[in-house]
Amino acid sequence: MQPPTSVSDAASDVLNLNLSDLEGFWTQSIERRHTAFNTLRERPELPFFDQPQLWFTPPGPGYYALTKLDDIVEASRQPKIFTSGKGATSAADMPAEFLEFYGSMINMDDPRHSRLRRIVSRGFTPRMLDALTDNVAKVATRIVDEVIENGPCDAVSAISAKLPLTIVCDMMGIPASQHQLVFERTNVILGAADPEYVPDAENIVTALLSAGADLAQVMRDLAAHRAAHPTDDLTSALVNAQIDGETLTPDELASFFILLVVAGNETTRNAITWGLHLLTEYPEQRATWLADIDGVTPTAIEEIVRWASPVIFMRRTLAEPAQLGGQQLEAGAKVLMYYWAANRDPKYFTDPDRFDVLRSPNPHIGFGGPGPHFCLGAHLARREISVMFRELLSRVPDIHATAAPSRLTSAFINGIKHLPIDFGTGGTR
């Protein structure tokens, strides 16, 4: 397939811009990223990039980068044309051997997707969420108790990673003794391109397969136990046909668990960590939030998710030719929907680079565009982030970062690996 324009060539004159260049683009400053996406958004044609060259998967045809909110919403609304099941939702197609662990519903189309989503969404009903909220509050209180007790720390390991990990594991019934294993394996899955998690780039495939196998084993063992001894956790519900007579097969359950821990942990963790960084960078926004914690929290949480956009993009693949953004795209074309860029689209967001805890309206698409794959955990994530910030702002109101965030090397997750924090003297127990 011959793309109409290749921006990897054309834009190099302007900005030397290549979204497939992990080191050259994604490790650069966030400010440079803003400028680059603004430039792409202003182009009359959809920018096209060659795919990153990965030795374990064929090179593929390249991809169009969607940077306008309207284009991403339009693509998300047409899942029969802009499909998720052809290859993957990552830029490169998933190698066949990955499917055993990573072939989950996020990479499927109907009718398979709707069957799985129907079954698992019973774990995310308002009643289930209300039951979880008590647990979220208890876990957040315990985390802040420990922070006050132990003093200055790395916010990622001491605060942001702990809450979502504990909640997802508790939901599924994973015992506390295995939480650390889940934490380490999910770091590998979404941080595979970062040398801190996978030091030898040659070993990415082995590292990913072995992390997937370990997590699948945790779930298979638990499922076997819950089939015989059901409790009130989600694993018991999913293996015991209590739900409309439908159950997940052991493989489906393992892939769902991997999706859940990966999708539910890294994203929420990064939203909380970016929030702490932003509170440090914008003291006047902290003051506004502190002046009315309950009143401001709902808009502040949406603004954190918009500004951080923890999931940078999802991919869709065209099942048939279609028009998008005034351009004709061919069947088989890949589009990368850059939520991160859409959430700074000046058509919808005034002064988009600014962090504004009172921003309203805030039609961000950090949890995905409107469509069948819209984040299953959005309500849960909002509750987790809200509860954590209420707890932090009321008990350690001076909490602030003491250094710049150490960012994850990734084109997919807007991640922070470490953020040192302090909170002055005291803290309310």
Ligand code: HEM
């Ligand atoms: C700030 C936190 C979060 C963000 C930014 C986020 C973002 C996203 C995005 C962008 C998608 C893809 C939407 C699409 O393709 O249209 C997604 C899907 C998904 N998310 Fe989240 N998410 C977050 C938290 C969570 C949590 C806490 C859970 C569960 C515990 C979760 C579970 C899922 C699942 C299962 C999917 C796949 C849905 C499907 O394919 O039908 N997410 N999320």
